[in-house]
Amino acid sequence: xxxxxxxxxxxxxxxxxxxxxxxxxxxxxxxxxxxxxxxxxxxxxxxxxxxxxxxxxxxxxxxxxxxxxxxxxxxxxxxxxxxxxxxxxxxxxxxxxxxxxxxxxxxxxxxxxxxxxxxxxxxxxxxxxxxxxxxxxxxxxxxxxxxxxxxxxxxxxxxxxxxxxxxxxxxxxxxxxxxxxxxxxxxxxxxxxxxxxxxxxxxxxxxxxxxxxxxxxxxxxxxxxxxxxxxxxxxxxxxxxxxxxxxxxxxxxxxxxxxxxxxxxxxxxxxxxxxxxxxxxxxxxxxxxxxxxxxxxxxxxxxxxxxxxxxxxxxxxxxxxxxxxxxxxxxxxxxxxxxxxxxxxxxxxxxxxxxxx
Numbered sequence: 551x552x553x554x555x556x557x558x559x560x561x562x563x564x565x566x567x568x569x570x571x572x573x574x575x576x577x578x579x580x581x582x583x584x585x586x587x588x589x590x591x592x593x594x595x596x597x598x599x600x601x602x603x604x605x606x607x608x609x610x611x612x613x614x615x616x617x618x619x620x621x622x623x624x625x626x627x628x629x630x631x632x633x634x635x636x637x638x639x640x641x642x643x644x645x646x647x648x649x650x651x652x653x654x655x656x657x658x659x660x661x662x663x664x665x666x667x668x669x670x671x672x673x674x675x676x677x678x679x680x681x682x683x684x685x686x687x688x689x690x691x692x693x694x695x696x697x698x699x700x701x702x703x704x705x706x707x708x709x710x711x712x713x714x715x716x717x718x719x720x721x722x723x724x725x726x727x728x729x730x731x732x733x734x735x736x737x738x739x740x741x742x743x744x745x746x747x748x749x750x751x752x753x754x755x756x757x758x759x760x761x762x763x764x765x766x767x768x769x770x771x772x773x774x775x776x777x778x779x780x781x782x783x784x785x786x787x788x789x790x791x792x793x794x795x796x797x798x799x800x801x802x803x804x805x806x807x808x809x810x811x812x813x814x815x816x817x818x819x820x821x822x823x824x825x826x827x828x829x830x831x832x833x834x835x836x837x838x839x840x841x842x843x844x845x846x847x848x849x850x851x852x853x854x855x856x857x858x859x860x861x862x863x864x865x866x867x868x869x870x871x872x873x874x875x876x877x878x879x880x881x882x883x884x885x886x887x888x889x890x891x892x893x894x895x896x897x898x899x900x901x902x903x904x905x906x907x
Contacts, residue, residue: 582814582829584865590622590631593858594851598647599839600654602674606841608850609656609672610642614858617641617661621672621679624850624862626843631862636677638670644691648702650723655682657704657721658690665689665709669721684726688715692740696751698771705769706756707740714738714758718769718776733774739763741788745799747819752779754801754817755787762786762807766817766824781822783815789836793847800847800867803835810834810854814865827867835859 590608597611597618608622608631619638624631638656645659656670667685672678686704693707705718716734721727739756746752753767764783769776783801790804801815812834814827835852838859842848849863 581868582827582865583868584814584829584831584863586832586861587864588629588631588862590624590851590860590862591633592618592620593860594618594622594839595835595837595853595858596643597839597851598645598656598659599841599850600647600649601841601843602649602654605674606843606848606850607654607672607674608839609647609654609670610638610645610659611839611851612643612853612858614853614856617643623674624848626848629862634677636672636679638679639668639681642666642668644707646693646695646704646707648695648697650697650702653723655702655721655723657695657702658686658693658707660691660710663710665691665707671723682726684721684728686719687728687730690715694742694744694753694756696744696746698746698751699748701771703751703769703771705735705753706738706742708738708758712759714740731774733769733776736765736767736776736778737761737763739788741790743790743792743801743804745792745794747794747799750819752799752817752819754792754799755783755790755804757786757788762788768819779822781817781824783824784813784826787811791838791840791849793840793842793849795842795845795847795867798867800840800842800865802838802840802847802849802865803831803852805836810836816867829865832861832863833857833859 592613594611598609600607606624610618619641620633623634640661642659645656647654647656654672659666667689669682671680689709690707693704695704702721708714716738718731718733720729720731738758742753742756744753751769756763764786766779766781785806787804787806790801792799792801799817812830816825835854838849838852840847840849847865852859
């Protein structure tokens, strides 16, 4: 009797554990297509990129052997990418950039092992680049940034001594005023990706010296509040890139604790849900950059160990779907365990009848 009851309890524990594990897993969405549509003039990773409404501009980065001072222009109308004559004042990688509607602003970055405080302005109409008189309050590489329609916000990153900063910085290009806000990241981090949905910024993953994050953060600039969302990334990850489709954030590649990854993720703020596409990057890579153009994303370059990419990739999300548990599989588990329990009850009843006889 005791053995049978113990066995039934074990079966129930197994069923419950399967239920918990099952609902904590991610299911790939059967959608999306990715194609390599061209090449950059050189391999590029750890660059900063903006979209000006007609062309993408890729600032600096690395090519695998050195830092770059190039500004690469990608024109989707002709599907061509080339380095324009204008260059950055110095080679720069690990910077971050925003587009304010007229010009690009590039913040910080690494130059010969030093995290810079520079703010550069690039005007695509005149192809002029200007070093602004205002500087960041401290040197930064690996920060994130976004433009909210009025200000640029810069956050995260670290200096050359791997000192990470939790502060969020606000920059006003009209008067050059820079402010360290009272809002702090919930844990210092660099290597994040970020999108702006015209109301909130969403910040994905990142890492510091001891922790890699699977968090998705929402930053409300009007309220000056930052919160951790319920949805999480499939695993702790950093060095991703992201593009905003108008309703969803698409997140590309990155690195987990042990290796680079090739996954493409989709985060939907409206439902606070995250899905994993069945389509993947052509190869695992981190430190790509990405922009959204019309109905698709363009992803540039990237790095995987000692391999450096010059690829230009087009990703069409098509009909991406949210993660859903595979309910039929769980139903089959339930039916199977129920059948086992019926058999055990019958055997127990048979044994009792025999003993009674």
